[in-house]
Amino acid sequence: MSTALVLLFLLALAALPGAMLPQRNLNVQKVSQYIAAQPTLGPLFDKLELFDVFSSFWFTAIYVLLFLSLIALRSQPVRAPRNLSRLPHHFHGVVDISHDEALTRVRQSLKGWRVAVRSEKDSEVSVSAEKGYLREAGNLVFHFSLIGLLVTVAIGKLVGYEGSVIVIADGGPGFCNTSPAVYDSFRAGSATDGTGLAPFCIKVNDFSADYLDTGQAEMFTSNISYQSGQDIATNTWKDYRLRVNEPLRTDGARVYLTGHGYAPQFTVTFPDGQSRTETMQFQPDDAVTFLSSGALRFDPPGGSFPNPDERRKNQIAIEGLFAPTASFSGTLLTSSFPDARDPAVAIDIYKGDTGLDTGIPQSIFSLNKEMINQGRLVKQDRVNLRPGETRTLTDGTQVRFDGAKEFANLQVSYDPVQQWVLVFAVTMMLGLLISLVIRRRRMWVRLRPGAGPEQVDLELGGLARTDHAGWGGEFDDLREKLVADQRSSPPMRVSM
The missing domain is CATH 3.30.310.80 (Kinase associated domain 1, KA1)
Incomplete structure (x- = not known):
């Protein structure tokens, strides 16, 4: 029993980094930001699996040892002490x-x-x-319930999965749970390869946030439409109001609303009059004011230039900041409130080869610095724009800021044994109560x-x-x- 108590204390102590540091299965972006902001500690913490605490080898070892220490049959009463007096x-x-x-x-x-x-x-x-006996029964119920809890959590980690995806809140196509490829980040259990997912589809119709006067978020709400099972065959959509801690439950999965941000929209009109419009999510750099950064890349429409090489040399890239409530200090853009009361952008406009067809993975939030350093992507202008404003480049290309849409960050979690986790947690508390009373x-x-x-x-x-x-x-x-x-x-x- 003393060994179990020590291991239980170690398990609680080992869980502290999971509460204090961002976890990769919940928010990959925050983990990347932390590593970038802490160039010394960040990589060290990553090697120690402190950003994946609950799936790390050392956390797993502790609860496996706890599991083994609790597997003990009822022993006979202890021997009589030498000196009964x-x-x-x-x-x-x-x-x-x-x-x-x-x-x-x-x-x-x-x-x-x-x-x-x-x-x-x-x-x-x-x-x-x-x-x-009832006290002993309470102890046994507590111990075996704790064992059951550990086993079901381990099974959930084996056969479950979690995925995060950003969806523009404009009633667009949304996403369907058919493959890990549809997610921005996807973590599957050891016994799950990401195939055979229960299919369901979700469209995010809108998003609204309630803020306090200080700018602190009070509640996020998103109206979504979804279909699962036979609804997919009949193309029937059901409506649901998704809020923080009020997940959608469908086909054994839970869909959580975990965050939001802004996706600025730009229209680039090329010299021949053809245009392209792109909407891309920006990464919130300030969690309070939602000052965000990001990048967009525009490939000229077919026929705009005589050959692929010329077309590649005339791609347009945009990189900069977005402020939902703009506040300028000279030409420096900041944001004073997280709600989109007065949106504006401060952007650098580039022309050249953006690397879209190189096959090299690129961040959606920043341009490839090697392309810029090699002179293949050249800065054309730096400008501050509000919705509807346009900047014309020297070759006649026009860049217009159309405004910004909000996006919702959705997390899909699948754990087929979650009900058993609840059952064992309840029986564990009942056993503890009995052992304290009897x-x-x-x-x-x-x-x-x-x-x-x-x-x-x-x-x-x-x-x-x-x-x-x-x-x-x-x-x-x-x-x-x-x-x-x-x-x-x-x-x-x-x-x-």
Whole structure:
């Protein structure tokens, strides 16, 4: 039990980094930001798996050891202490009955107790007895419920999965849970390869946030439409109001609203009059004012230039800041409030090869600096724009800021054993309550041969494992049963 308590304390201690540091399964962006902001500690923490605490090898090792330490069958009552006189309740005397009769009387008096009889040296016999079965049952329920909780959590980690996806809140196509490829980040259990996902589709129709005067978010709400099961075959959509801590539950999965941000929209009109419009989410750099940064890339429409090389050299890229409520200090853009009261952008406009067709992965929030350093992507202008404003480049290309849409960050979690986690958590608390309320008592009896053949040296010791009134009286009753109608020689000694 002491080992289990130590491991339980270590498990609680090991969970602290998971509460203090961003976790990769919840927010990959925050983990990346932390590593970038802490170039020394960040990589070290990453190697120690402090950003993946609950799936790390050391956290797993602790709860596996806890699991093993709790697998123990009920043991017999402990052996009688060497010196029973040191116990809180004690009796010592000589009884004029045979050894066998004394042992029989002890067994009868301790009916209802858990009893173990042991032979000791010099023909001594000791009887160990315990009472308080409900307390023991509570302990067992608590222990096995804790084992069940650990097992179900482990199973959930094996067969479950979590995915995060950003969806523009404009009633667009949304996403369908058909493949890990539809998610921005996806973490599958060891026994899950990401195939065979239960199909369902979600469209985010709108998003609204309630803010306090200080700018602190009070509540996020998003009206969504979804379809699952037979709804997909009939193309039937159901409506649901998604809020923080009020997930959508469908096909065994839970869909949470975990955050939001802004997706600025730009329209680039090329010299031949053809245009492209892109909406791309920006990364919130300030969690209070939602000053955000990001980048967009525009490939000229077909026929705009005579050959692919010329077309590649005339791609347009935009990188900069977005402020939902703009505040300018000279030309420096900041945001004073997280709601979109007066949106504006401060952007750098580039022309050249953005690297769209190189096959090299790029961040959606920043441009490829190597392209800029090599002169393949050249800055054309730096400008501040509000919705509807346009900047024209020297070659006649026009860049217009159309405004910004909000996006919702959705997390899809699948854990088929979550109900069992709840069941074991409830039974664990019930077992703990029982073990705290029910009292547990121990009694030891030591029988030694007396001076004569029909005499027994009888010694009793009692111990209450918890401090409850009434145990002294119960000890006296047991003593009276053992020595009832018996003459003692020498006089009996009782200590309480």
